[in-house]
Amino acid sequence: MGKGKHRELSSATRLVGAGRKPEWTGAAVNPPVWRASTYLYEDSAAQEAGRHVNADGVFHYGARGGPTQWALAEALTALEPGAAGTMLYPTGLAAPVVALLSVLKAGDEVLIADNSYDPTRSAALHALKDYGIAARFFDPLDLAGFPALIAERTRAVLLESPGSLSMEVCDVPALAAAAKARGLAVLLDNTWAGPTGFQALAHGVDLSILALTKHVGGHSDLMLGSVTANAEYYPRLRKRSLLLGQQASPDDCALALRGLRTMDVRLERSSQSALKIAEWLRERTEVAQVLFPMLPGAPGHELWQRDYTGGCGLFTFLLKGADRAARDRFVDALELFGIGYSWGGFESLVLGVHPERDRAAMPWPPAGCDPAERCAVRLWVGLEDSDDLIADLERGFAALKLT
Numbered sequence: 001m002g003k004g005k006h007r008e009l010s011s012a013t014r015l016v017g018a019g020r021k022p023e024w025t026g027a028a029v030n031p032p033v034w035r036a037s038t039y040l041y042e043d044s045a046a047q048e049a050g051r052h053v054n055a056d057g058v059f060h061y062g063a064r065g066g067p068t069q070w071a072l073a074e075a076l077t078a079l080e081p082g083a084a085g086t087m088l089y090p091t092g093l094a095a096p097v098v099a100l101l102s103v104l105k106a107g108d109e110v111l112i113a114d115n116s117y118d119p120t121r122s123a124a125l126h127a128l129k130d131y132g133i134a135a136r137f138f139d140p141l142d143l144a145g146f147p148a149l150i151a152e153r154t155r156a157v158l159l160e161s162p163g164s165l166s167m168e169v170c171d172v173p174a175l176a177a178a179a180k181a182r183g184l185a186v187l188l189d190n191t192w193a194g195p196t197g198f199q200a201l202a203h204g205v206d207l208s209i210l211a212l213t214k215h216v217g218g219h220s221d222l223m224l225g226s227v228t229a230n231a232e233y234y235p236r237l238r239k240r241s242l243l244l245g246q247q248a249s250p251d252d253c254a255l256a257l258r259g260l261r262t263m264d265v266r267l268e269r270s271s272q273s274a275l276k277i278a279e280w281l282r283e284r285t286e287v288a289q290v291l292f293p294m295l296p297g298a299p300g301h302e303l304w305q306r307d308y309t310g311g312c313g314l315f316t317f318l319l320k321g322a323d324r325a326a327r328d329r330f331v332d333a334l335e336l337f338g339i340g341y342s343w344g345g346f347e348s349l350v351l352g353v354h355p356e357r358d359r360a361a362m363p364w365p366p367a368g369c370d371p372a373e374r375c376a377v378r379l380w381v382g383l384e385d386s387d388d389l390i391a392d393l394e395r396g397f398a399a400l401k402l403t
C-alpha cells in the first residue's frame with residue numbers, strides 16, 4: 001500500500017497490498033490485531049476535540065473500530081473501483097439488512113430479486129415489515145417487465161447475481177440503469193464473485209454487499225459481512241451503521257485480512273476444479289442440468305462472460321428423475337464433500353437444496369426442466385484434488401442407483 005496506484009494493478013497484486021497502511025501496521029506485514037474498547041486522551045481538551053471528529057481512521061471509541069477494522073475496510077474499498085468507503089458487520093446477513101435500513105424508511109418499498117439468499121428474504125419479510133418497509137419479490141431475468149414494477153413508494157432494489165442456490169445471472173447494468181432512472185438505490189449481494197470477479201459499482205450498483213464469511217475468510221472459521229458504497233450512499237450507510245451499533249471484531253477482521261491475501265489463488269483453484277467437475281457432471285446420464293454460469297453453454301454463461309472477470313466453485317445441478325430419498329442417498333454417500341451450510345472455505349461441501357421453498361415470482365425448476373427433475377444438489381468445490389472429488393461423486397452416483 002501507500003503507492004497510490006492500486007487501480008492500475010491487477011486484482012491479484014492489489015490483494016497483496018490492500019489496507020496495509022504503515023501508520024496502522026507499523027513494520028508488521030499483515031495488520032496486527034488491535035483490541036481496544038477505550039483509547040486514552042492526553043487531557044480534557046483533547047477529549048472534547050475528539051468528540052467532534054467523526055471520521056474513519058480516527059481513534060474515538062472501540063465501537064467506531066480501530067486499525068484492524070479500518071485496514072480491512074480500506075482494503076475492500078481499494079478493491080472496488082468507484083467506492084467511497086466500506087462498513088463491516090458481524091455477519092454476512094447483517095450487511096444487506098443494515099444496507100436496506102440505510103436507504104429505506106417507513107412507508108418505502110424495496111424490490112428484491114426472487115432468487116435472493118433466503119435469510120435476506122426472511123429479514124425483509126419478517127423484520128423490516130414491522131418497521132413499515134414493504135418488500136416485493138420479482139423475477140430479475142424479466143428485464144422488459146422491470147420498469148413497470150417500480151411504484152411511487154419503491155425506493156430500492158436488491159439484486160443477487162448469480163442467485164443463491166439456483167445460480168441465475170441477471171443483467172446487473174441494465175437493471176441498475178432502469179432503477180437509477182427512477183431514483184432507486186441499487187444494492188447487489190456480490191458474495192459469489194466478490195470484488196475481484198465482478199466490479200459491482202462500475203456496473204451501476206450503489207451498495208455492494210459481501211458475506212466475508214465465504215471467500216474472504218476462506219477457512220470456515222469466521223462470520224463477517226461488508227457493504228462497500230459509492231460517494232452518494234456511503235455517508236448515509238456509515239451513519240446508519242454507527243447509529244445501529246454495528247461493528248466487527250478485530251480478531252475476525254485480522255483473519256479476514258489474512259484470507260484476503262490468498263483469495264485470488266483459492267478462487268482460481270476452486271473455479272478450475274469446479275469447471276472440470278461440472279463438465280464431468282454434464283456428461284452423466286443421472287444429471288438433468290448443471291447450473292454454473294462459468295460453464296460454457298450453461299444458463300447465464302453469456303452474461304457472466306460479458307460482465308465478470310472471475311467466479312468461484314459454487315454451483316448447483318439437478319438430478320434426473322431422482323426423488324428426495326435418492327437425492328439424500330447421493331449426498332450421504334459422499335466422503336470428501338461435507339454436508340454443511342456456507343461455502344468459500346478450503347474444504348468441499350454438498351447440500352441438497354430446495355429453491356422452490358422460497359419463490360414468489362420465478363418458476364422452479366427452471367424452464368425446460370421436467371418438474372420431476374427438481375431435486376437439486378449444491379456443491380462447493382474446495383481445494384482438494386479434482387480427481388479425488390470426482391471419484392467421491394462416483395460413490396454418490398453408485399448410491400443413487402440402489403433402491
Ligand SMILES: *Cc1c(COP(=O)(O)O)cnc(C)c1O
Pocket residue numbers: 091092093094117160164189191192211212213214223224225342
Ligand atoms: C452466506 C451468505 C450471506 C450471509 O452470510 P453469513 O455470514 O452466513 O451471515 C449473504 N448472502 C449470500 C449470497 C450468502 O451466500
